[in-house]
Amino acid sequence: MPAASLTLSLVLAFVGPGRPDDLGGLLARGREHLARGETGAALAELRREEGRFGSDARFLAFLGFLLERTGRLDEALERYAAAYERDPADPYPVQQRGALLTRLRRYGEAEAIYRERLVRRPDDPMARDALRYVTEERGRLRGLVEVERRLRRLTASAAVVLLMLVGGTVFLSRRVRPPGGVRTPRGS
Amino acid sequence: MNAPAEGEEGRGGAAFYLLALGFLSGFAVMALEITAVRLLAPFFGATVHVWTNIIGVILLALSAGYLLGGKLADLRPEPRLLCRLMVSGAVLGGVVPFAGPPLCRWLLPEDLELGSAFGAFWGGSLVVATILFLPPSFLLAMTGPLLIRCLSRTRGVGVSAGVVYGVSTLGSLLGTFLPTLLLVPRLGTRRAILLAVVPLAAAALPGALRRARLPAAGGALLFGAALLAWAGGLRIRGGAGDLAERESAYQYVRVREDGAARFLVLNEGVDSFHSVWIRGQVLTEGRYYDYFNVLPLLGQAGPGRALVLGLAGGTVARQLLHFFPGRVTGIDGVEIDPAVLELGVRFFELDPARVRILTRDARAILRALPAGGYPLIVADVYASQVYIPPHLASREFFEEAGRTLRPGGVFGINLGGFTPASAVVRAVTNTLAAAFGGEAFLTELPGTRNWLAFAFRAPAPAWPPARPEGMPPELAPLWETVVSPQTMRWRVAGDEPVFTDDHAPVEALTDLEWRALYRTLRREARVRAGG
Numbered sequence: 001m002p003a004a005s006l007t008l009s010l011v012l013a014f015v016g017p018g019r020p021d022d023l024g025g026l027l028a029r030g031r032e033h034l035a036r037g038e039t040g041a042a043l044a045e046l047r048r049e050e051g052r053f054g055s056d057a058r059f060l061a062f063l064g065f066l067l068e069r070t071g072r073l074d075e076a077l078e079r080y081a082a083a084y085e086r087d088p089a090d091p092y093p094v095q096q097r098g099a100l101l102t103r104l105r106r107y108g109e110a111e112a113i114y115r116e117r118l119v120r121r122p123d124d125p126m127a128r129d130a131l132r133y134v135t136e137e138r139g140r141l142r143g144l145v146e147v148e149r150r151l152r153r154l155t156a157s158a159a160v161v162l163l164m165l166v167g168g169t170v171f172l173s174r175r176v177r178p179p180g181g182v183r184t185p186r187g188s
Numbered sequence: 189m190n191a192p193a194e195g196e197e198g199r200g201g202a203a204f205y206l207l208a209l210g211f212l213s214g215f216a217v218m219a220l221e222i223t224a225v226r227l228l229a230p231f232f233g234a235t236v237h238v239w240t241n242i243i244g245v246i247l248l249a250l251s252a253g254y255l256l257g258g259k260l261a262d263l264r265p266e267p268r269l270l271c272r273l274m275v276s277g278a279v280l281g282g283v284v285p286f287a288g289p290p291l292c293r294w295l296l297p298e299d300l301e302l303g304s305a306f307g308a309f310w311g312g313s314l315v316v317a318t319i320l321f322l323p324p325s326f327l328l329a330m331t332g333p334l335l336i337r338c339l340s341r342t343r344g345v346g347v348s349a350g351v352v353y354g355v356s357t358l359g360s361l362l363g364t365f366l367p368t369l370l371l372v373p374r375l376g377t378r379r380a381i382l383l384a385v386v387p388l389a390a391a392a393l394p395g396a397l398r399r400a401r402l403p404a405a406g407g408a409l410l411f412g413a414a415l416l417a418w419a420g421g422l423r424i425r426g427g428a429g430d431l432a433e434r435e436s437a438y439q440y441v442r443v444r445e446d447g448a449a450r451f452l453v454l455n456e457g458v459d460s461f462h463s464v465w466i467r468g469q470v471l472t473e474g475r476y477y478d479y480f481n482v483l484p485l486l487g488q489a490g491p492g493r494a495l496v497l498g499l500a501g502g503t504v505a506r507q508l509l510h511f512f513p514g515r516v517t518g519i520d521g522v523e524i525d526p527a528v529l530e531l532g533v534r535f536f537e538l539d540p541a542r543v544r545i546l547t548r549d550a551r552a553i554l555r556a557l558p559a560g561g562y563p564l565i566v567a568d569v570y571a572s573q574v575y576i577p578p579h580l581a582s583r584e585f586f587e588e589a590g591r592t593l594r595p596g597g598v599f600g601i602n603l604g605g606f607t608p609a610s611a612v613v614r615a616v617t618n619t620l621a622a623a624f625g626g627e628a629f630l631t632e633l634p635g636t637r638n639w640l641a642f643a644f645r646a647p648a649p650a651w652p653p654a655r656p657e658g659m660p661p662e663l664a665p666l667w668e669t670v671v672s673p674q675t676m677r678w679r680v681a682g683d684e685p686v687f688t689d690d691h692a693p694v695e696a697l698t699d700l701e702w703r704a705l706y707r708t709l710r711r712e713a714r715v716r717a718g719g
Contacts, residue, residue, distance in 0.1 A: 037629065037651055037677030069676060071609035103607050105303065105708045108715050141713040143297060144304035148710070150295050151311055158318040165326055166252065 023053050027062055039069045057087035064093065068100055076100060091117075091126055098130050107138045203339060205395070206267060207355045209274055210335050212388040213328050214359025215366075219384030220281055221246045222367045224321050226377040227285065230425040230440040231292035232313040233456040233572045236695065241314040242321065249322045253329025260330060261337035270334045271395030277327035278389035282412075284320045285378035285419055289426075291316055298427055302458040302573060306706045309456065324385070332356065373437045378419040386412030431535060436527030443535045450535050452501040452528065460573040462528075463501030465536040470510045471662055476602055476638035477503045479631075480566050481663055482670040483642060484512050485656050488596035488649055489563030491515045495592065497550040497580070498569040499523040501531065502538030508564075509542055511660050516564070519543040522553045551579050554588045563594050567601040574604055574702060578692035581616050585689075586623030586643075593645040599624070600642035604698075606705065608632065608676075610639075611697045617641045618684035631675040640670065641678075651677060 026049055033042035043066040046059070053059040064079030080097035083090070094117050101110035114131035117124055224242045225234050232238050260269070295312050296305055332352065339348035363384065371380035390408040394401035424433050424440060431450065433442040444451045444461075449472075452463035464472040471478045481504075484494070491514060496505050499521030508516045521543045523529055529545055532538035546553050550569055567589070569580045579585060589599050601620065605613035613630070617639075621628035624643035629651075631640050652671050659667060680686070687694065 031673075034673035035652060037673065037675050039676045040679070069608055069674075071607070071614060073607055073609045100607070105606075105705060105712060107712050138712065140301055141304065141709060143300045144307075144709055144713045147296060147300065147305065147308045147312075148713075151308055151315065154291075154295060154312070154315045154319070158315045161319055161323060165323060 023056060023059060026053070027058065030062060030066070034066075039066060042066055043070055055086065057083045057090060057093070060086065061090070061093045061096070064096060068096070073100060073104065088120060091121075091124060095126055095130070098127075098134075102130070102134055102137070105137075107134050107141075110134045111138070202267075203342075206270070206335055206338060207351065209271070209331075209388070209392055209395070210352050210356045211359040212391055213274055213277070213331055214356030215363040216278060216281060216359075216384045216388045217246070217250070217325055217328050218360035218363030219367050219371075220284070220321060220325060220363075220381065222364060223372065223377050223381050223384070224317060226367075226372055226435065226440070227288045227320075227381070228292065228313050228316060229455045230289075230442075231296050231456055232309045232316075234439065235309070235572045235575070237310045238313045241310070242317045245314070245317040245322050246325050249325035250329040253326040254332060257330030258333040261333040265334065265337040265341075267338050267395055268398075270331050270338060271392040273327050273331050273334070274392035275389055275396045277324045277331070278385040278392065280327065281324035281385035282382060282389065282415065284324070285381045286422075288316070288320050289422075289424070291319070293425070296456075296458075300458050302460050303702070303705050303709055305456070305458050306702050307710070368437070372435055376420065376424065376435050378422060378424075379416050382412060382416050382419055386415070432531060434527040434531065436525050438525045438527075441525070441527050441531060443531050452531060452536065454528075455572065457573070462568075462570070463503045463532065463536050465501065465503065465506075470507055472503065474635055476633050476636050476640070477507065477568075479633055479640050479666050479670060480504050480568075480600055480602075481507050481511050482666050483566065483598050483600045484508065484515050484564055485659060485663070485667065486642070486649060486653060486671075487563050487598035487644070488647065489594035489598075489645075490596075491517055492563040492594065493518040493520055493544075493561075494564040494566065495519075495557070495562045496521045497554070497565065497567040499532070499538075499543070499545070500528055500568070501536030502543060503536065504566055504568065505543050506537055506539075508566075509539075511663060520546060520562075522546045522548065522550045524549055551585055551588070554585070554592060557592050559591050560594050562592055563597045565589050565593060565597070565599045567599070570602075570604070575698050576603070576612070576616065576694050578687070578694045579689060581619065581694050582687045582689045582692045583619050583623045586620050590624055590643075590645050595645055596647055597645045598642055599645070600640055603639040603641055604637055605639055605701070606637055610701060612694060612701065613639050613641075615685045615687060615697065616694075617678050618681055619687045621678050621680045622686045626680045628678045629675050630678050631670050631672075634669060 026045065030042040030046055033039070033045070043063075046063045046066060049059075050063065060079045060083035064076045064083060067073075067079060068076035077097055077100060080093040080100070083093035084097065087093075094113060098110045098113045101107075101113065111131065111134050114127045114134065117127040118131065121127065221242065224246070225239055228238055228242070292312070295316065296308055336345065336349045336352045339352065367380045367384070371383055375383070386409070390405050390412060393404045393408050397404050423430075424435060425442065426433075427442075427444070429445045431443040431445050433440070435441075440455050442453050442457070444453050444457075448467040448469075450465045451461035453461050464475055464477065466472060471481075494505075494508055494516045496508075496519055499505060500523060502521060505519040505521050509519060519542065523532075523545065524547065526547055529538065529547070533540060550567070567580065569576060571577050586599070593599060599620075601616070603610075603613045603616055608614075617628050617630045620641050620643050625646055627648070628641055628643040633640060655667065655671075
């Protein structure tokens, strides 16, 4: 199953079917908006109700998802974190927050989240796989470190080339004297 | 032609000799500048940043060379010194094609990720250009004032300066056109550089020596010929798994093989590619090309030829012809670079019998095509890995594409971006929506850094559309991704830009995004290194 479909299934499973209470109905309407591709409309509706349901983990996680889809990433991360605080048993906010941080290449933060999750739930396969992936990606940053090190060495070489050219020419032009009488007077 | 003795430099044949050297020097400096980008492109790309660095370095060299050359001209206005400087400059220029690629290869190892290499593209190209191109350009620039001073012994300074500028600029003119149009595409960058500096070295050597002048010139020519022959056999970038490489008039192209997969890589490439072919498969294991195959299932314009803008090796064309033999009756593929097409036919099963190839810029082709001809247009148009050319991301471009579609037809474009916050992805989608009646669709392609944006020429299908009957089973997971709540129905938003031909800052926005990514990666790398 592609990752997007998996994420979506998790969202829909998490939001659940429409329920008679206000929150259930709101989430169901949000889900219908999503099915029609109307992410913005779903977000607007949830935003309006944030004052009422802003302390509910399901609401926060769904709001985080919509914020992420519409490019408000910092807000999305905040909502995922808040959702996890309210319901640490639920894996969805951890997964979403960790995945978003990974896409942003903020590997250190993602790694910390997955490690913390594994402390609480040592048998969580999602956190274990994600942690392995993040660790591998961080390992690939060795290439960047090496390139920067080499670039510094090359920059030093370039500086030497520049200094040699300028210094050498100035030195020579001071040392070398023209054969008698050839020098052009200043200002001529 | 005789090398002038001291005091004879302003006279007849001697003056002609010195002016010939001025011409060859002008040719060499400009040819070095033009070919510099081609030499660095396989490693750093040919972006505006690389061009800027090279032009900046050469201008710095010229400026310093003129200043110090002027001083030297007053101190020692000797033709022999002039010739020695030219020989030295030419020799240093001759080192460039051999020293350059190993230096770049050392700086940028093969297995880098594009994001990790991004900073080195800018800084690395500046430093490498300084090391390689500054010394010869500097020495050759010093010869200008000397040449004027030598010639002004027997004529006015103004006339001498005018003649020297005129002749050397004519040389530069030749150095501008000859490498681009003839030398690089026919002989390659290394030999183009050698052909720029060897004649200068051979011509200046007799003037630089006190005796054995003609044998020295002959020896220089022979040595130059040997270098030319040797350079022709060297690989441009090389690398394990490379099946072929070409230097076209546009770029450096290579085909890399990794297991059962082949990749078409342009210029610096890094981990980015422009076509994929996998032995025994049509789909490419979830890479972004595969998702274009959902578009014929969404369109409602009936069967017909599809237009592929940015054909490259023909990955998408091959897939469309395979999966939709009745619906896609043929492909018109637009690709500007004949070398890419040649490698596409050879390594990527690009079939010229079924794909009509149009070798021009996508925008120019689109303008020339009749209205309402295509049920499907696919655009995969990238320059330097991450930049969509601005004229292929503007409202006017999308409107022309819409005009070329049949009613009910669909237009899809590949976009690069890491998250839904990508300014380029959002702006191009917004522009697409603005050009297609106010609505477009945007879906993130899982496991890639790509997005698929698409829009319909009215009438558009009801969304979400029903799963079509008879859909090839391989396409079912792709359909589920594209036709899912993950896909955003994008209505023109006032707070997002709409790119136009007049103002489409695609490159600036792309740079911002990649720089931010690079900063993050550096921070992460330092934390890791510190930890």
